[in-house]
Amino acid sequence: MSEHDEKKLDANGSSRRKFLKNSGIAAGGVVVGGALGGLIGLNDKGGDTATKDTEPEQQDQALEYFTNRADFDLLGQATERIFPEDENGPGAIGLGVPYYIDHQLAGKWGINAKDYRQGPFFDGKHNPGGEVRLGEGQEQPNLGYQSQLKYHQVYDLGIEAIEKYSQATFNEKFTALDGEKQDEVLVALENDEVDIAGIKSSFFFNILRQSTLEGAYADPLYGGNKDMQGWKMKEYPGVQLSYTNEQVESEEFIEIKPESLHNTFFN
Amino acid sequence: MVTKLPKTDVVTIGVGWTGGIIAAEASKAGLKVVGLERGPNRGTANFSMKHDELRYAIRGELMQDLSRETLTFRHKSSQRALPMRQYGSFMLGNGVGGAGTHWNGMTDRYNPYDFEIRSKTIERYGEGKIADGLLIQDWGITYDEMEPYYTMFDKMAGISADETPLRGERSEPFPNPALIHGPELDLFKETTEKMGLDPFIIPAANNSQPYKNPDGQQIAACQMKGFCERFGCEYGAKASPNVTVVPTALKTGNFDLRPHSEVVEVLHKDGKATGVIYVDTRTGERFEQPAEIVAITSYTFNNNRLLLNSNLGTPYNPETGRGTVGKNYCYQVIVGTDGFFDDRKFNTAIGSGGLGATLDNFNADNFDHTDLDFLHGGTVIINQPGKRPIENNQVPPGTPKWGKEFKKQSLKYYNRLLNVHTYGAVMPHVNNYLDLDPTYKDVHGNPLIRMTFDYSETDRKRGHFLNNQTKKIMQEMGATHVSENESVEHYDITTYQATHNTGGVIMGADPETSAVNNYLQMWEADNVFVVGGSAYPHQSGYNATHTLAALAYRASEGIIKFSKDGGKLA
Structure with a gap:
């Protein structure tokens, strides 16, 4: 390999080349077939402790969707009530969930890129009869999402509505409320008692709940699940390229140290 | 402007399991085959980043882009159908390999009862047993006639299993032994054996050892690390078209695989197809591909839609009961029971898509229906697929769904949760069908397919019955908390259940009541073969892939025969 090629690899973020170092990887005592060869850099569990002990800079903890810091703070506090810090470990904020949501809203999910988006949309003015409720809300149980709003707009309107409801009910900003009162706002949201243009608040x-869980448990690549703490709390092993016979058949629960996509393929 | 290409012997519309099998068999027999696949090409090397639940399982990386095409849905004819704007109840495949790339790998033969359901039901219970409105009919083929084709798939895919009590006779043993499994499957097996039932490890296409199939394709050994359904296999250890029939077809030199090629119309004249029109999805350019034989081998919905948009075949009319295309659309009743174990802990993340234990005591006509007010049943199954953390946050009944207590309980039970569920059969009903939507269009301006479907009374009763069985089993297994039975009042398109949609271009012995014969050859155009789940006259209580793959072998035989002799094959 030429020096030039080595440099290219470094630029791709590969600190070391990790091709198939361990060709004896096996499950059921059986060596993996040929299809694996050369594809996957196996996780080097030996690791370089000097690198691992250094706290990486969180350059991805900045905003690519929200423009107003107050909206982002409100979002963070709402997610923290859904998935709070406790004796098990960090809550949504500690896990980076608000950043996860921000990044998702800036991307293709935020603009519903893979959804069918052609009209006509039914928004309450059309009611063809029948048992399916058209237009009363957008989460009709049997027809799925039908709103014209894209998810980033749903978030904008939802956050605005939470703030308005807090002001109207408690005469305080949502972020100034104590946890119990914040929960009351979220309960109202869950029970369709908060006005949001175009959608039911539930x-x-x-x-919001789904995004929070995604941010807690998606690979850290996406900005949440900081340091795999979501997985650690859940005793979920993350990216494992193989389990042994003994692990598969064990009567007792086996603790397995979680690994991420970054650790496994790009470290 | 349409560019006319040189004629080929066979063109397949879609290259998943059915298109791939036909491509392999026909090209091995010396026929020139063109495979038109609207998605991209891909293979094992494209799945190395697949351990990503968000990207693949939640966002559906490998699935059909609904912004280009979806379907519309309603429960009954009096309602306005609205588009399925996002994925829910099922996931549509896309790209070379189709849904066969990201299936779980569970490989079930349908029961001998299924193929002769009407005759056998009448024989045992009398005609009065068939409720009004049900369009139950025989398949025009028997299990014994299907058996060789099932076996061909088993050998091609290297299916791993030991025994399958209460299913049809096998002519040959499974090519590979069953996968190893965890203690949760032992618990299920021991418990249900004590209950007098007959559990077994479900046949899996996730190979238990390295395997070379009869075509010379090498399939690797499963590494038991989950990420199968909704994911491709980065080891090439799960039988998929990408590692089996597609390379086999390419090896012959007779197969011209064209990804990014979306067929929009089947051309036909005087009861004979002349070829297809397809669009290059990269350039928008249109091509005419003339062919001696057209094999329509896409998913159930698109098989129906292509016929209807091409005015080929006679559309089903629910008012008169006449016509066949779109008739007998079916799905499954999928219900189950979560069990929360305070005193046991399992390595929930370990597993394989096809790994599970199952029993057929409540499936097909394996139990006496004399005193029951429904027909058929469903397989009861506990799987060990390698559960993922975003999708698995179940908590015992009565727990809040967010906040401190939710977090605590969802963390506690992630590795203490087992689920026993069923794939329950759905019987065809006059009110359930597919046709073209009058309002909504795809990216090319062609009408979407419209699904009109809800459970009929007999499906609800079957669902309740099966849910009672799963609950009883879970209680016997010793769960501390057990979930409530699920509602089967109405079909719910928003929650994932299974990609087991069937019917609309059904097979049979009578052109009045079926669209294709038992070679999947269209009654109304004998050089058109419509292959897939679309051919099932009803949906049985099993995983759906094996039967459509077996039918693709049957259709391949028909295509080869037709290319020599022509004429109606049945």
């Missing part, structure tokens, strides 16, 4: 609540 729809926003459900999407």
